Amino acid sequence: VQKIVECVPNFSEGKRPEVVREIREAIELVRGIQMLDVESDAAHNRSVFTFVWEPEAALEGAFQGITRAARLIDMNAHKGSHPRIGATDVVPLVPVRGVSMPDCVALARRLGERVSRELAIPVYLYEEAATRPDRVNLENIRRGEYEELKTAITTDAERKPDFGPLVLGSAGATIIGARAPLIAFNVYLNTNDVEIARAIATAIRHSSGGLAHVKALGILAEGRAQVSINLTNYGRTPMARVMEMIRREAARYGAVVTRSELVGLLPAEALTDVAAYYLQLDRFSPSQVLENRLAELEKAP
Amino acid sequence: VQKIVECVPNFSEGKRPEVVREIREAIELVRGIQMLDVESDAAHNRSVFTFVWEPEAALEGAFQGITRAARLIDMNAHKGSHPRIGATDVVPLVPVRGVSMPDCVALARRLGERVSRELAIPVYLYEEAATRPDRVNLENIRRGEYEELKTAITTDAERKPDFGPLVLGSAGATIIGARAPLIAFNVYLNTNDVEIARAIATAIRHSSGGLAHVKALGILAEGRAQVSINLTNYGRTPMARVMEMIRREAARYGAVVTRSELVGLLPAEALTDVAAYYLQLDRFSPSQVLENRLAELEKAP
Numbered sequence: 001v002q003k004i005v006e007c008v009p010n011f012s013e014g015k016r017p018e019v020v021r022e023i024r025e026a027i028e029l030v031r032g033i034q035m036l037d038v039e040s041d042a043a044h045n046r047s048v049f050t051f052v053w054e055p056e057a058a059l060e061g062a063f064q065g066i067t068r069a070a071r072l073i074d075m076n077a078h079k080g081s082h083p084r085i086g087a088t089d090v091v092p093l094v095p096v097r098g099v100s101m102p103d104c105v106a107l108a109r110r111l112g113e114r115v116s117r118e119l120a121i122p123v124y125l126y127e128e129a130a131t132r133p134d135r136v137n138l139e140n141i142r143r144g145e146y147e148e149l150k151t152a153i154t155t156d157a158e159r160k161p162d163f164g165p166l167v168l169g170s171a172g173a174t175i176i177g178a179r180a181p182l183i184a185f186n187v188y189l190n191t192n193d194v195e196i197a198r199a200i201a202t203a204i205r206h207s208s209g210g211l212a213h214v215k216a217l218g219i220l221a222e223g224r225a226q227v228s229i230n231l232t233n234y235g236r237t238p239m240a241r242v243m244e245m246i247r248r249e250a251a252r253y254g255a256v257v258t259r260s261e262l263v264g265l266l267p268a269e270a271l272t273d274v275a276a277y278y279l280q281l282d283r284f285s286p287s288q289v290l291e292n293r294l295a296e297l298e299k300a301p
Numbered sequence: 302v303q304k305i306v307e308c309v310p311n312f313s314e315g316k317r318p319e320v321v322r323e324i325r326e327a328i329e330l331v332r333g334i335q336m337l338d339v340e341s342d343a344a345h346n347r348s349v350f351t352f353v354w355e356p357e358a359a360l361e362g363a364f365q366g367i368t369r370a371a372r373l374i375d376m377n378a379h380k381g382s383h384p385r386i387g388a389t390d391v392v393p394l395v396p397v398r399g400v401s402m403p404d405c406v407a408l409a410r411r412l413g414e415r416v417s418r419e420l421a422i423p424v425y426l427y428e429e430a431a432t433r434p435d436r437v438n439l440e441n442i443r444r445g446e447y448e449e450l451k452t453a454i455t456t457d458a459e460r461k462p463d464f465g466p467l468v469l470g471s472a473g474a475t476i477i478g479a480r481a482p483l484i485a486f487n488v489y490l491n492t493n494d495v496e497i498a499r500a501i502a503t504a505i506r507h508s509s510g511g512l513a514h515v516k517a518l519g520i521l522a523e524g525r526a527q528v529s530i531n532l533t534n535y536g537r538t539p540m541a542r543v544m545e546m547i548r549r550e551a552a553r554y555g556a557v558v559t560r561s562e563l564v565g566l567l568p569a570e571a572l573t574d575v576a577a578y579y580l581q582l583d584r585f586s587p588s589q590v591l592e593n594r595l596a597e598l599e600k601a602p
C-alpha cells in the first residue's frame with residue numbers, strides 16, 4: 001500500500017456497546033479498512049475509532065460511519081461530559097504515508113461536501129482544512145455544544161456551516177478536517193496531590209501561556225496525580241521538550257515523575273526525535289536507521 | 302523480502318580504492334545484495350562493508366568478497382594500524398528480520414566450512430558462533446596478528462582453526478561469526494583535553510571494569526576530546542545508560558557533553574529504547590508505534 005491516511009472519528013456514544021459495534025461494522029465493510037483501535041468512554045459518552053487505509057477507502061469508511069451514527073444516535077437524548085455537537089462529532093484525517101497535508105485537506109472537503117449533500121448534516125471544516133482562522137480550533141466550533149448550536153446555526157451568520165443546511169437534525173453537525181498526528185500521553189507524579197498536576201498542566205499548556213501545540217489537564221488517576229497531555233504537533237513542539245518542562249515544573253513543587261504512558265499510537269519519528277534529543281545527536285538522519293534503509297530498498301523496484 | 306541478514310566484512314585494504322572497488326563489485330554481482338555502506342580508512346589500511354539480503358545471498362556475497370580479497374591482498378605486504386590476521390579479517394553475520402541468532406550461527410559455520418574447503422583459508426568461528434569460550438572475543442583470536450599466527454597456527458595446538466589447513470598463505474586466516482547488531486557512536490566533550498576522554502573511556506568500557514558490551518576509547522577529533530564507543534549488545538546495555546554514565550563521568554572532571562554522532566547504521570529499536578528510557582514509558586510496546594502496526598498489517602495476507 002503506497003498511500004495511507006489515518007482517520008480518527010469521534011462518535012457521541014460510549015455507553016451502548018451494540019451501537020458502537022454497529023458503527024464499527026459499517027466502517028469495516030469498506031474493503032481494505034484496517035481498524036487499529038476503538039476506545040469507548042462511558043463518562044464522556046463518546047467513542048474514538050482509529051483506522052487506516054488508502055485515501056479513497058478512508059473517505060468511504062468515514063462516510064459509512066457517519067451515516068450509521070446519524071441513524072443510531074439522537075443528539076436530543078445525548079448526555080456526556082465531553083463537549084460535542086453531533087452524532088459524529090469530529091473526523092480528523094491524518095497523513096501517514098505517501099500522502100501530503102494538502103491531500104488530506106482536499107479529502108476532508110470532499111467528505112464534508114458529500115456528508116452535507118447525501119445526509120443533510122451541516123459540516124464545519126477545521127484545523128488545516130479550516131476556511132476561517134476562528135475555525136482552526138475545534139473548541140471554537142463546538143462553543144455552546146449541540147443544544148446552543150441548534151438555534152445559533154439558523155440565527156447567527158457567524159455559525160453558518162461550510163457545507164449543508166442551516167438547521168440541526170437529531171444527528172447534529174459534524175466537524176471534519178485534516179491535521180498532523182496527535183500524540184496522547186500521561187505522566188504520573190510521586191504524589192496524590194492533584195493540585196500539583198493541575199498546576200503543571202496550567203503551566204505547560206498553550207491556552208494558559210505554555211507551549212504551542214500542547215493541551216493538558218491535571219487529574220487523579222490510580223491514586224496518583226497525573227498530567228494528561230495532547231500534543232498536536234510533535235514536529236514543532238517535541239515530546240522531549242514537553243517532558244522536560246513537566247519535570248522542571250514538578251520540581252518547583254518538590255515532586256518528580258515516576259512513570260509515563262502512551263495513549264493509543266504514535267509515529268516512529270516522534271520517538272526517534274526523543275532519542276536524538278537526549279543523546280544530543282545533532283546531525284541525526286532517519287537514513288541512519290537500518291529499518292528505514294530497508295524500507296527504501298524495498299520501495300525501489 | 303521476509304528474511305534479511307546483515308553482513309559486515311572487514312577487508313585488509315584501505316589505501317588502494319581500485320582494490321576496494323573490485324571486492325565491492327564481486328559482492329554486488331550476487332543477485333539481490335544491497336550494499337548499504339563502504340568505509341575505507343587509510344591509517345587502518347582497512348575497509349568495512351555493510352550489506353544486507355536474504356541469508357543465502359548474504360552467504361554467497363560474503364564468499365565472493367573473501368575469494369576476491371584473497372586474490373588481491375597479500376598479507377605479507379600489508380601494513381596498517383588496525384590489528385588483523387587475514388585479507389578478509391572478520392565477517393560478522395547479523396540477524397535483521399525473520400532470522401534468528403541460531404540461523405546466523407548456522408550460516409557462519411556453513412560459510413566457514415566453504416571458505417576453508419574451496420579457498421584453503423583457515424577459519425576461526427567467533428562471538429555467538431564460537432566453539433570455545435576463549436574465541437568469543439575477536440581480540441583473542443587476533444593475538445599476535447598475521448605475523449605471529451603464521452608460525453603459531455602450525456606449532457600451537459591452541460590456535461588450531463575451526464576449519465581449514467594448519468598453515469597461513471598470503472590471504473591469512475578469516476574470523477567468521479554471528480553477533481547482535483553493533484552500534485558505533487562518538488560523544489564530544491566541551492574540552493580539548495584528550496585525557497578526560499581517555500579517563501571516561503576507561504571508566505565505561507567492559508575491559509577495564511565498566512559496562513558489559515561496551516568498548517570505548519578516548520581520542521582527539523576535530524580539536525575536541527571525543528569518547529568513541531562500540532556497543533555490542535544494545536538490548537542488554539542500552540544506549541541511554543551508556544550515555545548517562547558518560548555524562549556522570551564527564552561531570553567528575555568538570556566537563557559536559559556538547560553533541561554526539563552515530564557511525565553507520567543502527568536498529569530502530571535502539572532508538573525507541575532510548576526514548577522509552579528518558580520518557581519513563583515503563584509499559585512501552587513496539588505495537589504502540591504506528592509504523593510497526595502498518596508493517597504487521599502488510600505482512601498478514
